[in-house]
Amino acid sequence: MDTTTHLAEPSARITNKKKRKERILASARQTIARKGFDALKLRDLAISADVTVPTIYNLIGGKSDILNLIISDLLAKIEDAQGNIEKTEIETAFENQIDRLAALFATDEDYYRAAFIAGDRSGLFEHDSETGVFARFVAQPIAICRDAKTKGLLLGEISSEQLGEQVYGSYRLARQDWSNGYLDLSQFRQQSMTGVYLCLAADAAPDFRKRLFKEISALQ
Amino acid sequence: MDTTTHLAEPSARITNKKKRKERILASARQTIARKGFDALKLRDLAISADVTVPTIYNLIGGKSDILNLIISDLLAKIEDAQGNIEKTEIETAFENQIDRLAALFATDEDYYRAAFIAGDRSGLFEHDSETGVFARFVAQPIAICRDAKTKGLLLGEISSEQLGEQVYGSYRLARQDWSNGYLDLSQFRQQSMTGVYLCLAADAAPDFRKRLFKEISALQ
């Protein structure tokens, strides 16, 4: 299989290829961010990346392939940003998670909005797959709820799986409303947090419940 | 202005025009329902409605105009189906509302899914407008919550406006998940109801809260 004596060095051809590819993708991201997903035209993209259309097909592929790469990039950045959540306190665990997301989105709001819209359109967040995006992301709230139950903060009148899914739904909805342009980023934060705290309050022990409502009114 | 002696009778020309228009729209609805929104092509539509493409432009307009008519139709049917909600009991008020929606969707599931997707894409449910769809629809849960508060079922640790919006968010999310194909109709019903009951439970008086959790576990 390997006929060379040394490891394959990154020949100039290949590095150039990579450079062009990156230039194309960066340009695509910029266009989506600035003008929306439907405004991405292959001919314009080719011009702005200083190549021709068939080169795009050669290096990346058709429009859906470009899309897929952008979505992968989105997911990688999100998972990176979520990182490990410190389980110091329950409220701050969720607050941290949402704040990190909001901070990430703020770095390039148009781009993330566009990427989420693209993701939603291509069924990225389907619930069925055991290993899909939804399953990976919903696991975290569920884990936090479980932890809260062992600490006696939650009463357990509803399963951690169900409660976690509802909590996750709260910021999923806020995220969608934001990426659809219905909310700005600060509203996204407030809306997510309100939803999360309210869900938790439903199953919270009395003093924790009191704390949650105090947090909610502090959000307004 | 009115030069005729009698009221204008619906001349054959005009009734034919209306008939054609209806035929075009019905055909469009069918195509969207069967093959999805992106599969609606004006040439195909013209053939299936037995007219030519410019006739569509003359009677209705371009693709976005067709879309708008279909969305209006969707909204009319929904508002019709919602009707007046009897305020007998709080839980059943929400349950009735959701059941009526689910029953309506079930009459032509593919069509309603497609119409919602089209509506979402064209920013139908924006939050800002005072008289928009969102404002009209969110008013009902808020009113029910207010009623529940006066009856002592809700404690009022959160405003009826906020709680109602969260409740509405619960079935808005479920509706989106259903129209995106992530849930089937029975899951939509279960998911909506769980979310609504959980939101209410957060602010519910003890015995009402107990009732709500019983309802939730009965849903599984």
Next chain:
DNA sequence: CTCAAGATTTTAACACCGTTAAATATTTTA
């Protein structure tokens, strides 16, 4: 009934899009 005026439909084209085969240019290898 006839026929011109007006409304409606259709023919035929335009501009734009994603995509791809075939030709050209470039880089690597022997």
Next chain:
DNA sequence: TAAAATATTTAACGGTGTTAAAATCTTGAG
């Protein structure tokens, strides 16, 4: 350097929404 492999571009195809202009039909006055 010559040949082989690889990458890029030229030039086209089929399909889309849209529209001006020609052809057709309907209406109503004489």
